[in-house]
Amino acid sequence: MRRMMGTILALMLLALPAAYAVQPDEIMSDPVKESRARDLSRELRCMVCQNQSIDDSDAPLARDLRLLVRERIAAGDSNSQVLDFLVARYGEFVLLRPRFERQTMLLWLLAPVLLIGGGLALWLQIRRRARSGADLPAPLTPEEKARLAALMSDEPKSS
Known part of the structure; x- marks a missing residue:
């Protein structure tokens, strides 16, 4: 029981930064649009943290990008239009998974x-x-064969 509680506590602590990254004042009133915004922000790299999505980062720039994504969604942009806008503004590096292109x-x-x-x-x-055949041992020489035959022919001596 104690081990299970420790595991649950550790998992909660790991999830804590992601839970507090998106501030309550950023959340959109429409749950469908908010879900789209969260999905998009998981695909975008925080330019400050560089190994986190903007959804997980508390950096001020990540907050600005989350708000920008929500503004574009509220304006009626599709997911690809939002991503294209951000790539045009910040470059391909803003995507956590870059597109498969020539570059x-x-x-x-x-x-x-x-x-x-x-x-x-x-x-x-x-x-x-x-x-x-490098792993095979070298064959026995005639002297080694004779010595082996002599050793095998000797009967154990009884004391």
């Missing part, structure tokens, strides 16, 4: 290419080792 192709493709290349190199190395 970001290297960002999207480098990890899979490196993973496939590493797997291929490992596979080739394993094949090369299996073919060369």
Whole structure:
């Protein structure tokens, strides 16, 4: 019981910063629009924190961006129009997951290419080792064979 309470407390403490990032005065009265605003703000990077979405950040710039998203939604913009507006204003860096375009192709493709290349190199190395027989011990010399035969032919002495 004590362990479970500790786990619940730890989870609540982890969720605490995200719970207080969006201030009550920012929340829209229409729950559908507020849900859209929250979804969009989870996709946008805080330019101050850089590893948090603006939905999770308490930075003043993140607050300004959350308010700007809500203003654009209240003005009737679609989700893509809001994102396009913010990208035009702040650049592609404002998106937590950049779009797949010519400029970001290297960002999207480098990890899979490196993973496939590493797997291929490992596979080739394993094949090369299996073919060369490097893991096999060298055959016994005639002297070693004779000594082994002598050791095996000796009967244990009884004391």
